Amino acid sequence: MILGIETSCDETAAALVTQDGKILANVVASQADLHAKYGGVVPEVASRRHLELVTPVIREGLDEAGATLDDVDVVAVTTGPGLIGALLVGLSAAKALAWARRLPLAPVDHLHGHVASLFLEPTSLEPPFTCLLASGGHTMILDVRDRGWQSVRVLGTTLDDAAGEAFDKGARLLGLGYPGGREIDRLARDGDANAYDFPVARVPGLDFSFSGLKTALLYAVRDLSEDELDARRADLAASYQHAIVRALVERVREAAERTGRERIAIVGGVAANSALREALPEADAAPLALCTDNAAMIASAARWAQTVEYPRYLALDAYASR
Numbered sequence: 001m002i003l004g005i006e007t008s009c010d011e012t013a014a015a016l017v018t019q020d021g022k023i024l025a026n027v028v029a030s031q032a033d034l035h036a037k038y039g040g041v042v043p044e045v046a047s048r049r050h051l052e053l054v055t056p057v058i059r060e061g062l063d064e065a066g067a068t069l070d071d072v073d074v075v076a077v078t079t080g081p082g083l084i085g086a087l088l089v090g091l092s093a094a095k096a097l098a099w100a101r102r103l104p105l106a107p108v109d110h111l112h113g114h115v116a117s118l119f120l121e122p123t124s125l126e127p128p129f130t131c132l133l134a135s136g137g138h139t140m141i142l143d144v145r146d147r148g149w150q151s152v153r154v155l156g157t158t159l160d161d162a163a164g165e166a167f168d169k170g171a172r173l174l175g176l177g178y179p180g181g182r183e184i185d186r187l188a189r190d191g192d193a194n195a196y197d198f199p200v201a202r203v204p205g206l207d208f209s210f211s212g213l214k215t216a217l218l219y220a221v222r223d224l225s226e227d228e229l230d231a232r233r234a235d236l237a238a239s240y241q242h243a244i245v246r247a248l249v250e251r252v253r254e255a256a257e258r259t260g261r262e263r264i265a266i267v268g269g270v271a272a273n274s275a276l277r278e279a280l281p282e283a284d285a286a287p288l289a290l291c292t293d294n295a296a297m298i299a300s301a302a303r304w305a306q307t308v309e310y311p312r313y314l315a316l317d318a319y320a321s322r
């Protein structure tokens with residue numbers, strides 16, 4: 001049994017997953033409400049909250065799985081990329097548990113975790129495939145040749161904002177709550193996606209750029225009175241979402257064509273977007289709960305990660321960026 005721990009951003013999460021990919025427990029404590037009043041994640045506030053939540057969340061995971069620490073064979077933890085203070089809380093907890101039990105520890109890259117959300121039962125996906133990873137911190141096109149992180153090649157990435165960041169910043173301009181992706185997704189259902197023609201920058205290769213789009217929305221909103229904005233908010237949300245989705249869909253299809261892969265998959269928080277899922281009916285996607293940050297995906301990735309034996313992992317460090 002693998003105990004997974006994830007604290008890279010504003011979700012404190014623990015999960016228990018078997019070696020063959022069955023989820024026994026998957027507990028996620030979101031701090032979104034705590035950060036909402038600031039309009040985004042405040043790193044130091046996140047670290048302190050992780051510290052309060054990490055032990056109860058792990059305990060709840062074990063309870064949910066009907067297990068104790070005696071049943072755990074490996075401790076898996078996200079070591080990066082993410083907020084450094086937040087990562088260190090999860091890593092310290094993982095080291096302490098593994099050390100006390102003389103267990104091996106598996107350091108997991110958060111992005112490998114997102115990809116490995118596709119390798120969980122009952123719908124485990126078989127590589128190779130072209131993967132769009134779109135979250136609050138990253139937007140990448142990946143060629144997934146096999147399940148280990150060393151078999152994943154980055155084909156394209158964003159030159160500025162991540163897709164989720166574009167959703168969050170757009171939501172803020174529209175006066176919606178944080179995190180904004182889900183809010184825009186919901187509001188867009190009542191709007192006309194063709195009401196506004198928002199541009200998406202076409203950059204060479206398989207890269208993305210979303211910063212211009214955000215500026216276009218800023219200008220559109222600035223020209224409206226309070227009442228007009230109220231009347232057009234759903235149209236703006238739908239058109240803005242449409243532009244992001246179009247950029248993502250175009251690029252991932254292009255990448256699949258270039259690599260000759262038959263299958264496309266989408267992962268990360270933005271993969272929960274209903275318009276994106278509709279626009280890519282041929283794509284495999286993880287269940288909604290496994291798209292946004294969770295620890296089941298971290299435990300899943302650990303199945304193909306190099307474990308570090310007791311006590312060498314005490315020297316492991318977290319990293320903020322790739």
Ligand code: KG4
Pocket residue numbers: 009134135136137138163164165167168179180181182185268269270271272273274291292293
């Ligand atoms: O993967 P994730 O939970 O955390 C990171 O690793 O960043 O992704 C969070 C991002 C946020 O930007 C959030 O607004 C976005 O995913 N998101 C969505 C939806 N649900 C979450 N974006 C669009 N539509 C959604 N339904």
Ligand code: ZN
Pocket residue numbers: 110114135136268269292293
């Ligand atoms: Zn993530």
